[in-house]
Amino acid sequence: MEAEEPSMSPLNLVQNEPLLRVEHVTLAYKGERGIVRATEGVSFDVHRGDRFVLLGPSGCGKSTLLKAVGGFIAPQAGSLTLAGQAITRPGPDRIVVFQEFDQLPPWKTVRENVMFPMLAGGVKRKEADQRARHWLGKVGLARFVDAYPHTLSGGMKARVAIARALAMQPAILLMDEPFAALDALTRRSMQEALQALWEEIGFTMLFVTHSIEEALVVGNRILLLSPHPGRVRAELNSHQFSLASAGSAEFQAATQRIHDLLFGDVHAPLERALGGTDHAFDHHPNCR
Ligand SMILES: Nc1ncnc2c1ncn2[C@@H]1O[C@H](COP(=O)(O)OP(=O)(O)OP(=O)(O)O)[C@@H](O)[C@H]1O
Incomplete structure (x- = not known):
């Protein structure tokens, strides 16, 4: 029998107030x-349902910003808020998926790996088990719930990591280059799987x-950052792109345009819109 669908966190709510607000954030290491x-x-807003x-x-x-959103480091200046509350520490409303899937404890089965953070967070065993099975099913691993991590491919481990994160029902899923270590084909299939999950569930990421x-395939909004220190260079829409459009002339033009913005002539006219007609590029309030 299929596990009963667990209650979802407020994923599909449409509200004008951004879920995550990052304002004038300066981050530093000693x-x-x-x-x-x-x-x-650095400033940006993430709305519910955004990718x-x-x-x-x-x-x-990039990773430092994610750590600050995760509550692992505090800003030197500026503020970060989630649903209007200042972010001051890590919490189960912000779950991070890293690329190091080998962090899955090898002595626990896939299901136990997914259950582990829920149990640690106080979820009852029965519910954690139900949620683990539910989310493993969603990522296409229903047949592997009792497998051990070392028997899985890299892509399957990535799926476990996503199931483990979503089972925690976070308000926002934080993903730090989650597919960077995968081969090109697996990376593509993971991008597809993530897109399908998002279409089904509508989580915020x-x-x-x-x-x-x-970035073009996975995102609906993209913030371009320049290095040392990271500053906002531009913010743009990319909802019109998907894996299906990846070979198109419009996609190629967008890729080139972003490349130019990141590495080339930053003074090229921004009104040359991404993909031609819509106003995909915005002058960000603190673009340099
Ligand atoms: N723990 C640390 N201690 C000191 N400096 C750090 C630490 N972590 C990162 N940095 C520095 O902070 C800056 C930003 O690093 P960060 O890892 O956030 O960049 P990134 O954009 O994620 O890069 P990459 O794509 O290579 O992971 C870099 O100059 C880096 O050397």
Whole structure:
């Protein structure tokens, strides 16, 4: 018998207030050789149901921003709020998926791995078991609930990590280059799987990548960051793209345009809209 569908977190609500608000955030690390400023004055809003992507070259502070949203580091300046509440510490409303899927404890089955953080968070065993089976089914692993992680492919481990995160019913799913270590074909199928899940469930996601193509396929909004320290270069819409459009001329033009914005002539006219006709590029309030 199919597990009863667990109650969902407020995923499909439409409200004008952003779910996540990042305002003028400066993040820094204290190193042996002094302060390393990772981001400076970064602002963006993530609304419910957004697939919001942070895109930029290595060192632009993407992971650091995600850690700050996760509540693992506090900003030196600026503020981060989730549903109007200041983010001051980690919480089950923000679950991070990393690319290191080998962090799945190998002595636990797939189902036990998914149950583990729920049990740690106080969810009763029966409900955790039900939710684990439900979400493993959603990511296509219903037949593997009793398998051990070492018997799974990289893509399957990624699916377990996503099921484990969604089973926690977070308000926002934080994904830090989750598919970067996968081969190209598996990466593509994971992007497809994520898209299908999002269409079915409509969760909110903040996704970090340095791949322009992945950002266009996965995201509906993309924030472009420049490095050292990370500053907002532009914010754009990308809802018109999907894996199906990945080979199109419009997709290629968008890829090139983003590449130019990130690495090339940043003063090229922004009104040359992504994909031609709609106003995909916005001047961000704190673009430099
Ligand atoms: N724990 C740390 N201690 C000191 N400096 C750090 C630490 N973590 C990151 N940094 C520095 O902060 C800056 C931003 O790093 P971050 O990892 O957030 O960038 P990123 O855009 O995610 O890069 P990548 O794509 O390579 O992961 C870099 O200059 C980096 O060297």
